[in-house]
Amino acid sequence: xxxxxxxxxxxxxxxxxxxxxxxxxxxxxxxxxxxxxxxxxxxxxxxxxxxxxxxxxxxxxxxxxxxxxxxxxxxxxxxxxxxxxxxxxxxxxxxxxxxxxxxxxxxxxxxxxxxxxxxxxxxxxxxxxxxxxxxxxxxxxxxxxxxxxxxxxxxxxxxxxxxxxxxxxxxxxxxxxxxxxxxxxxxxxxxxxxxxxxxxxxxxxxxxxxxxxxxxxxxxxxxxxxxxxxxxxxxxxxxxxxxxxxxx
Amino acid sequence: xxxxxxxxxxxxxxxxxxxxxxxxxxxxxxxxxxxxxxxxxxxxxxxxxxxxxxxxxxxxxxxxxxxxxxxxxxxxxxxxxxxxxxxxxxxxxxxxxxxxxxxxxxxxxxxxxxxxxxxxxxxxxxxxxxxxxxxxxxxxxxxxxxxxxxxxxxxxxxxxxxxxxxxxxxxxxxxxxxxxxxxxxxxxxxxxxxxxxxxxxxxxxxxxxxxxxxxxxxxxxxxxxxxxxxxxxxxxxxxxxxxxxxxx
DNA sequence: TGGAATTAGTGTAAACTGTACACTAGCTTT
DNA sequence: AAAGCTAGTGTACAGTTTACACTAATTCCA
Numbered sequence: 001x002x003x004x005x006x007x008x009x010x011x012x013x014x015x016x017x018x019x020x021x022x023x024x025x026x027x028x029x030x031x032x033x034x035x036x037x038x039x040x041x042x043x044x045x046x047x048x049x050x051x052x053x054x055x056x057x058x059x060x061x062x063x064x065x066x067x068x069x070x071x072x073x074x075x076x077x078x079x080x081x082x083x084x085x086x087x088x089x090x091x092x093x094x095x096x097x098x099x100x101x102x103x104x105x106x107x108x109x110x111x112x113x114x115x116x117x118x119x120x121x122x123x124x125x126x127x128x129x130x131x132x133x134x135x136x137x138x139x140x141x142x143x144x145x146x147x148x149x150x151x152x153x154x155x156x157x158x159x160x161x162x163x164x165x166x167x168x169x170x171x172x173x174x175x176x177x178x179x180x181x182x183x184x185x186x187x188x189x190x191x192x193x194x195x196x197x198x199x200x201x202x203x204x205x206x207x208x209x210x211x212x213x214x215x216x217x218x219x220x221x222x223x224x225x226x227x228x229x230x231x232x233x234x235x236x237x238x239x240x241x242x243x244x245x246x247x248x
Numbered sequence: 249x250x251x252x253x254x255x256x257x258x259x260x261x262x263x264x265x266x267x268x269x270x271x272x273x274x275x276x277x278x279x280x281x282x283x284x285x286x287x288x289x290x291x292x293x294x295x296x297x298x299x300x301x302x303x304x305x306x307x308x309x310x311x312x313x314x315x316x317x318x319x320x321x322x323x324x325x326x327x328x329x330x331x332x333x334x335x336x337x338x339x340x341x342x343x344x345x346x347x348x349x350x351x352x353x354x355x356x357x358x359x360x361x362x363x364x365x366x367x368x369x370x371x372x373x374x375x376x377x378x379x380x381x382x383x384x385x386x387x388x389x390x391x392x393x394x395x396x397x398x399x400x401x402x403x404x405x406x407x408x409x410x411x412x413x414x415x416x417x418x419x420x421x422x423x424x425x426x427x428x429x430x431x432x433x434x435x436x437x438x439x440x441x442x443x444x445x446x447x448x449x450x451x452x453x454x455x456x457x458x459x460x461x462x463x464x465x466x467x468x469x470x471x472x473x474x475x476x477x478x479x480x481x482x483x484x485x486x487x488x489x490x491x492x493x494x495x496x
Numbered sequence: 497t498g499g500a501a502t503t504a505g506t507g508t509a510a511a512c513t514g515t516a517c518a519c520t521a522g523c524t525t526t
Numbered sequence: 527a528a529a530g531c532t533a534g535t536g537t538a539c540a541g542t543t544t545a546c547a548c549t550a551a552t553t554c555c556a
Contacts, residue, residue: 010299012260012340051258051338055329079327079342081303090299092260094327163533180535181515198523204531205522411504428506429544452502453551 010090014055015046015131016062016074017095017138020102020118021155026171027102027118028135029066030127034115037087038128042119044135045112046093059096066113068106073099073154077134077141085130097138099154122174146172150191153212159195161207162186191217258338262303263294263379264310264322265343265386268350268366269403274419275350275366276383277314278375282363285335286376290367292383293360294341307344314361316354321347321402325382325389333378345386347402370422394420398439401460407443409455410434439465 018029030042045066049058056074064070074096081092107113121139124132145151152168153160166182186192192210199206266277278290293314297306304322312318322344329340355361369387372380393399400416401408414430434440440458447454 010260012258049329049340052331054331055327055340076326078324079303081297081342083300083302092297092303094329161533178515178517179533180517183534184536185514202532203524205524205533207533409504426545427504428546431505432507433543450503451553453504453553455504 010092011086012049013046013091013093014049014058014062015044015093015095015134016059017044017077017097017135018063018067019097019099019121019138019142019155020105021168021171022102022118024167024171026121026155026168028121028124029116030119030124031066031112032115032117033128041126041128042117042124043128044095044131045116049094055094056096059094059098063098063100065110066108066116067100068108069100069104073151075141075145077138080130080134082130093134095134095138097142099142099151101155101157103157143172143174150189150212150217153214158211159197159209160211161199161209163207165210258340259334260297261294261339261341262297262306262310263292263341263343263382264307265292265325265345265383266311266315267345267347267369267386267390267403268353269416269419270350270366272415272419274369274403274416276369276372277364278367278372279314279360280363280365281376289374289376290365290372290379291376292343292379293364297342303342304344307342307346311346311348313358314356314364315348316356317348317352321399323389323393325386328378328382330378341382343382343386345390347390347399349403349405351405391420391422398437398460398465401462406459407445407457408459409447409457411455413458 020027020029029045031045033039033041033043045062047058047062047065049055053061055076059074059076060070060072063072063074075098077095077097079092079094081090083090085091085093102118107116121135124135126132127135146169152165152172155168156164162183163179165186166177166179169182170177191213193213195209195211197209199209268275268277277293279293281287281289281291293310295306295310295313297303301309303324307322307324308318308320311320311322323346325343325345327340327342329338331338333339333341350366355364369383372383374380375383394417400413400420403416404412410431411427413434414425414427417430418425439461441461443457443459445457447457
């Protein structure tokens with residue numbers, strides 16, 4: 001297999017876009033570049049893939065070195081490999097994103113982590129390389145994902161209010177949602193556990209706290225449910241005969 | 249930038265899964281491997297990415313060498329890079345798929361193309377490497393895609409009947425569809441041009457022929473319409489005030 | 497040549513889902 | 527005790543999806 005290394009000798013990396021949610025805003029962790037090219041610019045966290053390391057493993061390593069976090073939601077998005085995307089040579093990058101609970105994030109002692117800072121996704125401009133495009137692709141995938149599966153919880157603290165959850169969806173989808181319809185829909189998934197607790201220290205009526213029923217969700221997944229946000233656990237109303245599937 | 253080539257020196261390839269539609273069945277073009285490893289097994293078409301070649305370009309090259317076709321629908325799906333996916337060394341592969349009109353395909357004179365053969369997607373078993381998994385990922389993406397955008401036409405000849413179109417959707421979605429509902433939905437997209445022609449040489453009532461209105465579709469896309477299959481061109485019924493977006 | 501065979505083509509009603517919309521409840525602050 | 531703030535709740539209408547069965551047009555064959 002000596003043709004290996006003849007055709008492709010360039011650098012191979014992963015970028016791991018780290019999303020968080022804070023102050024009602026979707027955030028992304030960016031690194032201030034300390035070296036050329038693009039010295040001083042903000043860039044997405046990433047690193048080379050080691051020869052004996054799977055891609056997912058490399059992405060997790062990037063995350064952990066930056067945040068100390070493990071067991072985090074991770075999604076591969078797309079691979080960017082335009083010939084001239086790096087001015088110093090050919091670099092091919094597999095883009096991932098991670099969803100973390102920003103409250104669990106502690107700045108790490110590594111030199112790279114010290115250069116990291118949260119930015120509002122909506123205000124990011126002018127990143128190094130083609131990182132703006134990569135961020136856009138990841139953000140779009142996240143938008144799609146949040147409509148398809150209950151991943152929003154990955155970004156919230158374990159206990160949250162429905163209003164917080166709604167603000168999260170609004171931040172990701174970049175739209176306003178109707179409060180009553182949102183609650184109806186979310187509660188109809190039957191994946192929230194009402195903790196029978198309320199907020200404390202707020203200067204108004206305190207809201208109920210909920211947590212995500214991860215066990216139930218994973219049971220559903222294991223049973224092969226596709227689990228769109230659409231699906232509602234209805235109680236066997238009129239079981240009308242269904243012989244054929246239909247579109248959309 | 250001498251760190252290049254220190255971390256990652258392995259092979260970098262694209263696979264391009266070529267889908268076609270024939271005899272009411274979704275087909276995939278597979279190559280019979282003439283060499284180790286997996287000699288004699290069926291495999292997905294793919295090749296190394298050249299150093300000065302974009303990923304999409306490499307995928308198009310793979311397609312063209314095999315089929316002679318250009319300007320074909322191409323979609324990047326996912327990158328496969330498990331350490332041990334190739335027994336002879338580290339190989340990272342970006343998986344693409346292409347949708348071609350099988351009637352336009354002519355066997356090419358190259359030696360590789362002579363080893364290519366169409367297989368029913370539903371009957372594929374036991375491919376080389378992790379190609380079964382790659383095929384599965386591409387097929388799933390195609391399923392999603394066909395519900396989101398009118399790409400099915402890429403797989404049909406320029407003139408087709410509604411029944412042919414329905415069979416295509418059924419093959420991709422692996423389900424039966426209701427004839428009347430399917431027609432209603434497809435026609436409500438307003439993207440089919442009724443050619444005022446009918447089939448010839450069939451032993452029953454001939455069906456009307458349609459073609460896909462590509463110009464109209466591209467105009468919509470350019471205007472930023474998301475264009476889900478769901479969208480129907482309704483004629484401004486009761487324009488009820490809408491102040492807020494809602495979920496799903 | 498007429499009837500059998502085959503596929504094309506068509507509408508409606510009921511169920512379900514999505515959307516718009518406004519008031520009361522409960523807590524804190526002054 | 528009133529003002530300020532956010533939580534929490536239901537209903538009606540519009541739109542979409544689904545189930546379902548007969549007539550129409552052509553060829554084939556006896």
